[in-house]
Amino acid sequence: xxxxxxxxxxxxxxxxxxxxxxxxxxxxxxxxxxxxxxxxxxxxxxxxxxxxxxxxxxxxxxxxxxxxxxxxxxxxxxxxxxxxxxxxxxxxxxxxxxxxxxxxxxxxxxxxxxxxxxxxxxxxxxxxxxxxxxxxxxxxxxxxxxxxxxxxxxxxxxxxxxxxxxxxxxxxxxxxxxxxxxxxxxxxxxxxxxxxxxxxxxxxxxxxxxxxxxxxxxxxxxxxxxxxxxxxxxxxxxxxxxxxxxxxxxxxxxxxxxxxxxxxxxxxxxxxxxxxxxxxxxxxxxxxxxxxxxxxxxxxxxxxxxxxxxxxxxxxxxxxxxxxxxxxxxxxxxxxxxxxxxxxxxxxxxxxxxxxxxxxxxxxxxxxxxxxxxxxxxxxxxxxxxxxxxxxxxxxxxxxxxxxxxxxxxxxxxxxxxxxxxxxxxxxxxxxxxxxxxxxxxxxxxxxx
Amino acid sequence: xxxxxxxxxxxxxxxxxxxxxxxxxxxxxxxxxxxxxxxxxxxxxxxxxxxxxxxxxxxxxxxxxxxxxxxxxxxxxxxxxxxxxxxxxxxxxxxxxxxxxxxxxxxxxxxxxxxxxxxxxxxxxxxxxxxxxxxxxxxxxxxxxxxxxxxxxxxxxxxxxxxxxxxxxxxxxxxxxxxxxxxxxxxxxxxxxxxxxxxxxxxxxxxxxxxxxxxxxxxxxxxxxxxxxxxxxxxxxxxxxxxxxxxxxxxxxxxxxxxxxxxxxxxxxxxxxxxxxxxxxxxxxxxxxxxxxxxxxxxxxxxxxxxxxxxxxxxxxxxxxxxxxxxxxxxxxxxxxxxxxxxxxxxxxxxxxxxxxxxxxxxxxxxxxxxxxxxxxxxxxxxxxxxxxxxxxxxxxxxxxxxxxxxxxxxxxxxxxxxxxxxxxxxxxxxxxxxxxxxxxxxxxxxxx
Numbered sequence: 041x042x043x044x045x046x047x048x049x050x051x052x053x054x055x056x057x058x059x060x061x062x063x064x065x066x067x068x069x070x071x072x073x074x075x076x077x078x079x080x081x082x083x084x085x086x087x088x089x090x091x092x093x094x095x096x097x098x099x100x101x102x103x104x105x106x107x108x109x110x111x112x113x114x115x116x117x118x119x120x121x122x123x124x125x126x127x128x129x130x131x132x133x134x135x136x137x138x139x140x141x142x143x144x145x146x147x148x149x150x151x152x153x154x155x156x157x158x159x160x161x162x163x164x165x166x167x168x169x170x171x172x173x174x175x176x177x178x179x180x181x182x183x184x185x186x187x188x189x190x191x192x193x194x195x196x197x198x199x200x201x202x203x204x205x206x207x208x209x210x211x212x213x214x215x216x217x218x219x220x221x222x223x224x225x226x227x228x229x230x231x232x233x234x235x236x237x238x239x240x241x242x243x244x245x246x247x248x249x250x251x252x253x254x255x256x257x258x259x260x261x262x263x264x265x266x267x268x269x270x271x272x273x274x275x276x277x278x279x280x281x282x283x284x285x286x287x288x289x290x291x292x293x294x295x296x297x298x299x300x301x302x303x304x305x306x307x308x309x310x311x312x313x314x315x316x317x318x319x320x321x322x323x324x325x326x327x328x329x330x331x332x333x334x335x336x337x338x339x340x341x342x343x344x345x346x347x348x349x350x351x352x353x354x355x356x357x358x359x360x361x362x363x364x365x366x367x368x369x370x371x372x373x374x375x376x377x378x379x380x381x382x383x384x385x386x387x388x389x390x391x392x393x394x395x396x397x398x399x400x401x402x403x404x405x406x407x408x409x410x411x412x413x414x415x416x417x418x419x420x421x422x423x424x425x426x427x428x429x430x431x432x433x434x435x436x437x438x439x440x441x442x443x444x445x446x447x448x449x450x451x452x453x454x455x456x457x458x459x460x461x462x463x464x465x466x467x468x469x470x471x472x473x474x475x476x477x478x479x480x481x482x483x484x485x486x487x488x489x
Numbered sequence: 490x491x492x493x494x495x496x497x498x499x500x501x502x503x504x505x506x507x508x509x510x511x512x513x514x515x516x517x518x519x520x521x522x523x524x525x526x527x528x529x530x531x532x533x534x535x536x537x538x539x540x541x542x543x544x545x546x547x548x549x550x551x552x553x554x555x556x557x558x559x560x561x562x563x564x565x566x567x568x569x570x571x572x573x574x575x576x577x578x579x580x581x582x583x584x585x586x587x588x589x590x591x592x593x594x595x596x597x598x599x600x601x602x603x604x605x606x607x608x609x610x611x612x613x614x615x616x617x618x619x620x621x622x623x624x625x626x627x628x629x630x631x632x633x634x635x636x637x638x639x640x641x642x643x644x645x646x647x648x649x650x651x652x653x654x655x656x657x658x659x660x661x662x663x664x665x666x667x668x669x670x671x672x673x674x675x676x677x678x679x680x681x682x683x684x685x686x687x688x689x690x691x692x693x694x695x696x697x698x699x700x701x702x703x704x705x706x707x708x709x710x711x712x713x714x715x716x717x718x719x720x721x722x723x724x725x726x727x728x729x730x731x732x733x734x735x736x737x738x739x740x741x742x743x744x745x746x747x748x749x750x751x752x753x754x755x756x757x758x759x760x761x762x763x764x765x766x767x768x769x770x771x772x773x774x775x776x777x778x779x780x781x782x783x784x785x786x787x788x789x790x791x792x793x794x795x796x797x798x799x800x801x802x803x804x805x806x807x808x809x810x811x812x813x814x815x816x817x818x819x820x821x822x823x824x825x826x827x828x829x830x831x832x833x834x835x836x837x838x839x840x841x842x843x844x845x846x847x848x849x850x851x852x853x854x855x856x857x858x859x860x861x862x863x864x865x866x867x868x869x870x871x872x873x874x875x876x877x878x879x880x881x882x883x884x885x886x887x888x889x890x891x892x893x894x895x896x897x898x899x900x901x902x903x904x905x906x907x908x909x910x911x912x913x914x915x916x917x918x919x920x921x922x923x924x925x926x927x928x929x930x931x932x933x934x935x936x937x938x
């Protein structure tokens with residue numbers, strides 16, 4: 041439904057721009073909800089984007105920039121006049137403004153920052169890396185003192201010009217700015233007007249240090265069903281608040297990156313169809329080449345057993361079947377383990393338990409596949425000896441693949457590498473060469489060649 | 490940090506239970522935050538769980554059941570006395586209570602339902618499938634009439650016993666219960682007391698019909714940064730509200746299922762390390778066997794070209810390298826396309842665009858790999874003709890794999906099958922047999938054998 045509307049609007053906007061009717065184009069974009077406006081805007085040429093951006097209502101331009109790819113947004117802000125940029129950035133959420141200013145040249149950023157209405161809300165946020173709690177948090181929130189009465193707190197809220205939006209947790213600090221706890225707007229309304237906040241504040245809340253990684257923040261908010269997460273400095277002073285909607289974006293983006301990496305490709309920074317052919321190819325060629333070089337090992341193994349293949353050509357018929365099954369089993373194991381690590385179902389110290397788990401799973405799977413492969417080899421008219429060789433090899437290969445599938449992601453994490461490097465393609469490539477070695481060694485023993 | 494605390498607590502609770510000190514065990518669990526309590530509780534034996542559950546504070550037992558695996562929770566509720574069950578379920582969120590009652594025997598559910606304090610909040614929710622908007626929504630929310638004044642609305646909120654929690658969007662309905670819009674608690678406080686809600690309600694809100702799928706709800710809330718999503722019936726009447734924290738769980742679970750399926754395994758319903766070996770094996774053996782049967786085709790292709798292999802044994806050295814690279818390229822393409830479909834970067838009608846995108850990406854990747862493979866074959870001491878064969882084959886195989894990787898997920902979606910069935914293992918298996926056919930056909934032409 042949404043998708044359909046935006047397509048129709050895109051056509052209308054493009055037509056308006058083509059006949060130089062800027063007003064009609066502006067009207068069409070402003071009629072959309074901001075995230076849809078951003079989608080449509082994203083599909084326009086850069087030339088059209090540049091002529092539209094300074095002429096839209098600043099709040100709408102701000103929404104569009106917030107929803108765009110970061111590098112594209114930075115490019116646009118650099119290209120328009122500083123006056124227009126200031127007008128738009130004044131309307132952005134402080135955390136988004138800080139991210140954007142961090143992506144343009146420091147000189148230009150300082151110039152814009154100096155002319156903002158509330159530079160003090162944005163400046164401190166620019167100190168933190170984008171992917172930490174400090175980079176996710178917003179500084180645009182109201183803090184209440186624990187010595188205030190409920191009446192005074194409500195007065196402060198009324199006097200605050202910014203609407204806090206649907207998330208209305210209010211944080212309470214002591215005289216040193218140290219976080220005491222949280223009080224909901226609802227509780228404030230229900231309390232007797234003279235109640236001191238110190239008496240109704242909920243002190244049992246979860247807060248994170250400013251350097252906490254964004255994945256850890258996402259995990260905490262998911263596990264504890266939080267909609268806001270306060271961020272504190274070294275002395276417990278409240279620095280900012282992370283809202284759940286920013287974390288939802290983190291969760292979705294991280295899952296996308298994991299899935300792309302597990303497929304053996306570098307994550308793309310933009311939506312797939314908007315990514316140029318060459319960028320997509322570039323995101324994949326590195327792994328493809330690396331895997332190719334590793335896979336070359338299979339040739340080395342095969343040449344090692346050249347005489348065996350020449351004497352029993354039928355051995356080669358089973359090559360793809362055996363190493364394919366090994367790769368599949370390894371891929372099953374590794375994707376399960378990687379996800380268990382990512383969602384916190386499993387920690388690094390559970391590594392040995394996981395290995396033992398997969399070893400036994402591999403034993404069951406290997407035994408099942410072994411019987412099946414034995415039968416299949418016989419129906420292909422192979423000798424009983426060859427069928428035994430195939431059956432025994434597949435048992436060993438599947439167990440080996442499962443162990444490798446459990447071991448590699450845990451080892452990666454141990455050495456602080458993202459476990460998703462152990463993608464399905466990496467697993468099947470590693471299992472291919474080692475699987476062939478297992479197969480031909482078994483064959484040499486069983487067939488006496 | 491969290492993880493560490495729960496481990497220590499688990500040991501302490503287990504020790505208390507072992508010496509039959511139920512009080513100490515209860516105290517230790519109740520000292521934890523509910524989601525941590527649920528984690529620890531989950532690790533106990535069923536016998537211990539059954540003796541603890543009716544003796545914990547009902548609100549805490551309710552939190553534990555809400556956070557547990559659904560089948561396990563249903564088992565426990567069936568095993569304890571109806572009186573205890575009623576006391577606990579009375580403390581659950583209405584949507585969670587409805588899900589739980591839907592998982593136990595209808596007779597038992599009716600019995601418990603009849604004795605609940607507010608059966609009217611739970612009963613209507615039981616009509617909707619778990620995985621739809623109706624199954625996700627809660628009916629425990631306050632509705633305001635658009636004819637009310639701001640003062641009357643605040644009175645109603647004060648009189649409402651249930652704390653609405655940190656999410657405090659309030660929905661406004663007309664005299665027929667039809668949804669008019671939303672008003673934030675903040676706006677209500679700021680408005681003059683005599684203002685009618687009809688004058689301050691935000692009517693431009695997004696609502697979904699009760700039958701909407703949970704993935705679509707998650708996508709809307711993510712795209713529009715919503716923290717609540719109202720659910721309406723056929724005539725626009727407000728039936729319930731979906732909170733963002735329930736949707737975050739959906740997003741995380743869906744990503745987990747997608748990753749497990751992309752690895753070629755059926756999703757697990759419980760955390761990995763708590764899933765029995767046989768269940769894990771069962772979740773994988775089906776695909777492993779199906780892929781094995783499909784992979785058998787490689788044997789058929791190889792036997793078809795038996796004379797070519799016998800005359801040029803060196804041809805077989807390149808088998809794993811060629812089909813492995815094809816499988817990797819296909820796996821890269823398919824994981825990108827599947828994720829683009831899942832997050833809405835791409836719709837079904839973009840299928841042809843994606844195909845054209847991948848065809849060109851495949852051309853670039855194939856050309857690059859082809860040069861590399863040609864060189865590699867020469868350094869292995871192959872004849873120039875064989876090196877040409879390998880280079881040409883890899884070009885054709887990579888293009889073919891990319892096209893297949895774009896086509897299959899789109900076709901799956903077209904026939905209403907989950908696109909994640911086109912997992913990495915499925916891709917590499919399909920590319921293996923067809924890739925061999927391409928390779929040996931090229932060899933027959935180039936080498937004249």
